[in-house]
Amino acid sequence: MAEPFSVRIQVRGYETDSQGHLNQAVYLQYAEHARWSCLRHAGIEQRDLLDRGVGPVALEANIRYLRELRAGDEVDVDCVFEWGEGKTFRVVTTVRKVDGTVSAEVTGVGGLMDLGARKLVANPGNVFRELAADPGVFGL
Incomplete structure (x- = not known):
């Protein structure tokens, strides 16, 4: 397994709810941002996937909220x-304050869809391995 890829984000005021906490749906956006940043870090752009005729799909997501986040964190x-x-x-995906406190854990199941056939690709790891300049980022 590869070392976790990490990206730093500052919680913005408009992302908070009426109690001043990070809105629940934004955790999914942070997880999505980290995934796409990881792809780019490995050398895969969205255009590369589309040119290959595939697209990532989310099949399941689970969020465990552990500690609140507020604007400016x-x-x-x-x-x-x-x-x-x-x-x-x-x-x-782990959302962690810079002091190490885990705020949330997001676990997702995904796949790569063949955009022509509208079916999941048999072995998505192979596609990532072929497209990536550094497949080690994915643990491949």
Whole structure:
């Protein structure tokens, strides 16, 4: 398994709810931002996937909220890709304050859809491995 990829984000005021906490849906946006940043870090752009005729799809997401976040807090959003034998993969994302306090854990199941056939690609890890300049970022 690869070391977690991490991106730092500052919580913005407009992302908070009426109690001043980071809105629940924004955690998914942070996880998505970390995944796309990880892809770019490995050398894969969105255009590369589209040119290959595939697109990432989210099949499942689970969020565990552990500690509140407020406007101005800085967080490191880590993500790790976990590969199996089938058509899907897991992405484990941890949202952590810079002091190390874990604020949330987001676990997602995804796949790569063949955009022509509208079906999941049999082994998405192979596609990431072929497209990436550094597949080690994904633990491949």
